[in-house]
Amino acid sequence: xxxxxxxxxxxxxxxxxxxxxxxxxxxxxxxxxxxxxxxxxxxxxxxxxxxxxxxxxxxxxxxxxxxxxxxxxxxxxxxxxxxxxxxxxxxxxxxxxxxxxxxxxxxxxxxxxxxxxxxxxxxxxxxxxxxxxxxxxxxxxxxxxxxxxxxxxxxxxxxxxxxxxxxxxxxxxxxxxxxxxxxxxxxxxxxxxxxxxxxxxxxxxxxxxxxxxxxxxxxxxxxxxxxxxxxxxxxxxxxxxxxxxxxxxxxxxxxxxxxxxxxxxxxxxxxxxxxxxxxxxxxxxxxxxxxxxxxxxxxxxxxxxxxxxxxxxxxxxxxxxxxxxxxxxxxxxxxxxxxxxxxxxxxxxxxxxxxxxxxxxxxxxxxxxxxxxxxxxxxxxxxxxxxxxxxxxxxxxxxxxxxxxxxxxxxxxxxxxxxxxxxxxxxxxxxxxxxxxxxxxxxxxxxxxxxxxxxxxxxxxxxxxxxxxxxxxxxxxxxxxxxxxx
Numbered sequence: 001x002x003x004x005x006x007x008x009x010x011x012x013x014x015x016x017x018x019x020x021x022x023x024x025x026x027x028x029x030x031x032x033x034x035x036x037x038x039x040x041x042x043x044x045x046x047x048x049x050x051x052x053x054x055x056x057x058x059x060x061x062x063x064x065x066x067x068x069x070x071x072x073x074x075x076x077x078x079x080x081x082x083x084x085x086x087x088x089x090x091x092x093x094x095x096x097x098x099x100x101x102x103x104x105x106x107x108x109x110x111x112x113x114x115x116x117x118x119x120x121x122x123x124x125x126x127x128x129x130x131x132x133x134x135x136x137x138x139x140x141x142x143x144x145x146x147x148x149x150x151x152x153x154x155x156x157x158x159x160x161x162x163x164x165x166x167x168x169x170x171x172x173x174x175x176x177x178x179x180x181x182x183x184x185x186x187x188x189x190x191x192x193x194x195x196x197x198x199x200x201x202x203x204x205x206x207x208x209x210x211x212x213x214x215x216x217x218x219x220x221x222x223x224x225x226x227x228x229x230x231x232x233x234x235x236x237x238x239x240x241x242x243x244x245x246x247x248x249x250x251x252x253x254x255x256x257x258x259x260x261x262x263x264x265x266x267x268x269x270x271x272x273x274x275x276x277x278x279x280x281x282x283x284x285x286x287x288x289x290x291x292x293x294x295x296x297x298x299x300x301x302x303x304x305x306x307x308x309x310x311x312x313x314x315x316x317x318x319x320x321x322x323x324x325x326x327x328x329x330x331x332x333x334x335x336x337x338x339x340x341x342x343x344x345x346x347x348x349x350x351x352x353x354x355x356x357x358x359x360x361x362x363x364x365x366x367x368x369x370x371x372x373x374x375x376x377x378x379x380x381x382x383x384x385x386x387x388x389x390x391x392x393x394x395x396x397x398x399x400x401x402x403x404x405x406x407x408x409x410x411x412x413x414x415x416x417x418x419x420x421x422x423x424x425x426x427x428x429x430x431x432x433x434x435x436x437x438x439x440x441x442x443x444x445x446x447x448x449x450x451x452x453x454x455x456x457x458x459x460x461x462x463x464x465x466x467x468x469x470x471x472x473x474x475x476x477x478x479x480x481x482x483x484x485x486x
Contacts, residue, residue, distance in 0.1 A: 009129045025094040025128065027114035027136065033107030037098040040372075044108055045095040047375040053157035054112040055086035056258045057149050057232070058140060064250035065142050075139050082119035087258075091115055099372040104365040105150030112149075113140045143243045143251070145235040147273050147363055154371045155227040156259050158282065161378045162224055166217060168385040169289070173213040175393045180207035187465060188313060188403045189410045196412045199464040202313070202398055209296050216289040223285040228263050230255070231272040237362040238270030276356040276364050279374065286377045287349040293385070294342035297335035300392070304332055312402055317395035334392040341384040348373035407464075414440050416458050421449040 007022035018028050045051055059080050066076035085091060094115045097107045113136035118128040120140075126133055134140070141149075184203035189196050232255065233248025235241050240248065248265055256263050266272030306312035318330045351373045355366035364370075407413070411430040418426045421444065429443045441455045450458075457463075 009127070011129055011131075020129070022128070025091060025115045025118040026096060026111055027118070027129065029107070029110035029136075030097055030114055033097040033101060033103075033111070037101040037107070039100045040098050042099050043096045044099055044111070045092045046099065047157065047161070047371075047379070048089070048092060049160040050153060050157035050371065050375060051092050051095050051112075052087050052089075053153040053155075053160065053259075054108070054149070055083040055116065056156060056255065057144075057153050058112060058116050059083035059087065060251050060254035060258050061142065061144055061149075061232075062140075063254040064247055067250050067254075068244050068246045070244055070247065071139060071142050075134055078120035078124055078134060079116060079140050081123060082116045085119055086112075086116060091119060099368065099375075101368050102365070104146060104363055105367050105371075106146040108153075108368070109141070109144075109146040109149050110136065112153075113137065116140050143233075143235075143247045145242075147236055148231045148234040148269075151273075151276075151367060152230040152232050152255075154367065154374075155230060155278075156255075156261060156263075157371075158374060158378070159224060159227045159259075159261055161375065162220065162227075165378050165382045165385075166220060168382045168389075169213060169217050169220070172385045172389045172393065173210050173217065175389045176206050176210035176213065179393065179396055180204070180210055183398050186398050186400055186403055187407045189406050189412055196410055198412045198415045199407055199410070201465045202403065204465060205299075209299075212292050212296070216292060219285050220289060223282050226278040226282050228261060229266050229272065229278065230263050231266050231269050233265065234269035234273045238268070238273040240269065270362065274359060274362050274364060276359060276367065276370060279367075279370050280352055280356045283349045283352040283370075283374050283377065286374065286381065287346050290342040290345035290377070290381060293381075293388075294339050297338045297342075297388070300335045300396075301332045313399055313406075315397045315399065316392055319391055334387055338384045338388050341380045345377045345381060348377045411440055413459055413464060414444075416464055417444060417450065417455070420454070420458065425449060 008019040009022050010017050011020050011028035012018075013028050013032075015032070018031055020027055020031060062071065062076045062079035062083065065071035066073055066080075071079075095108075095111050097111045101107045117131070117134055117136040117140045121128055121130050121134055124134070180203045182203070183206055184201060186202040187199055188202050188205070189198075190200040190205075191197050230252070231238065232251045233240055233243055235243055252263060252265050300314070300316065303311050303313045304316045307315075316332050316334070319333055321330070352370050355370045355373075356364065358364070358366050411433045414426045414430050414433075417440075421429075425447070429440065429447065432438070433440050433443055441452075441459060444450050444455055445452050
């Protein structure tokens with residue numbers, strides 16, 4: 001018995017006709033893109049916030065077109081309702097074009113137009129592909145161009161995605177702060193250029209980690225505002241051709257209501273349509289966060305190195321066997337994976353920079369790779385922060401005995417005595433201590449430079465770490481989290 005061919009429908013564009021699976025909500029333009037760009041094997045649906053943002057733009061446009069009389073109420077309401085289904089998370093599997101594509105995002109825009117149109121047709125009791133009644137281009141794309149829809153959707157999608165990154169970043173900051181409190185009384189030897197320096201507490205070290213993440217939270221929040229300037233109403237190159245003068249303010253009003261973002265129309269739509277500087281700045285702030293997080297992970301790996309022949313100051317949670325040949329070996333796999341994510345984010349930032357520079361005249365054709373790079377960076381960073389917090393930081397413990405022993409035998413403590421015995425005498429005694437392996441305090445007393453009581457007072461843990469002049473308790477850093485959508 002011969003196999004039954006799957007049901008199809010025929011769709012036609014300016015290049016000819018193609019058979020589309022009957023149950024597909026996408027159409028001929030999407031199919032051509034899928035055939036032309038089998039590059040990454042990753043559809044745009046891997047970034048759900050981008051799909052939701054595209055639907056928001058289509059919904060706002062339908063409402064604006066209805067308001068100004070550019071689209072009749074029946075068609076506008078169908079598009080509106082269909083877009084809401086996509087915003088709610090439905091039909092995302094129908095967004096099949098690749099994340100990397102030629103055409104400056106036209107394939108993504110047409111994928112959205114076709115899916116939303118066919119959802120609307122189905123809601124109206126009509127067959128998919130009945131574009132004589134409701135057209136992806138004439139109706140769903142009314143008053144729009146890819147060149148204003150696509151960058152606007154990217155900016156809204158990134159703003160939505162950033163919220164969860166900021167939440168995860170703040171939770172990681174709090175985890176480091178919790179460890180700072182736990183380790184507030186644990187003395188250790190600080191290091192500069194990997195050489196012994198002066199004493200501090202492990203709590204101060206972890207408090208520094210928390211603070212740097214808090215500062216990054218602020219920088220990311222500030223850069224989020226770069227995403228709020230949009231160019232809806234610009235259409236092809238910024239001149240607003242094919243749109244009614246009332247469309248731009250109307251679509252802005254509806255898009256603000258739908259997205260909950262404090263969006264604003266760019267003052268120069270020609271410039272806004274061709275320029276991608278905001279994406280560069282936004283990507284750069286992500287790279288900054290990634291590099292600082294990677295540095296923290298470098299420190300965690302160094303502080304936990306050993307356990308016998310390394311620093312051995314802290315213990316990271318043992319997450320998996322570290323070697324197929326060395327029994328009992330456990331590696332710092334969580335910080336290592338965060339390091340690698342940071343490297344990828346740095347590479348993505350360079351991609352964004354090159355793509356921004358490559359724009360020509362009135363349009364940048366390379367926004368697809370810009371969007372993919374930044375969405376990937378946010379997604380990977382958020383997941384890296386989660387695993388660092390849950391699978392590493394929350395379970396870190398201190399090797400208190402080892403830390404105490406290292407402080408007691410460190411010549412670095414003599415720095416605290418230099419105001420009383422002078423730099424030259426301190427340097428000479430430090431050299432003697434290293435050569436003889438003798439206790440610094442004993443050498444100072446034997447030299448008659450200070451009494452035992454005076455030495456003990458100046459070498460107390462509180463004074464050595466500076467806590468006596470700051471505070472015995474490490475303060476809580478107020479959350480710097482500001483909702484990117486506020």
